[in-house]
Amino acid sequence: MPPVKKIVxxxxxxFLLYxxxxxxxxxxxxFxxxxxxxxxxVKNIARFFDALLRG
Structure with missing residues (x-):
């Protein structure tokens, strides 16, 4: 991990703890x-693939 990513x-x-x-x-x-x-x-993605597989 580059230092910039680690600092961020x-x-x-x-910030989250604060x-x-x-x-x-x-x-x-x-939250x-x-x-x-x-x-x-996630539910909507599951519905999409369910509808896609049902044809």
Whole structure:
């Protein structure tokens, strides 16, 4: 991993920890929203391939 990527990764981790520690309710709401987006995306991809295979 190049040094720039490592630095950006650490900054992201530090920011996430800061966000969670300073406002845990907002961080939980954001996490729930992101989780809903991911699960809906996976469900929609599964529906697409199911419809594609049914012909």
């Amino acid at each position: 990764m650490w900054l992201l981790v530090i 966000a969670i520690l300073t406002s845990p309710n907002s961080a939980a709401d954001i 729930n929203s992101v989780w809903d987006i991911i699960t809906n995306g």
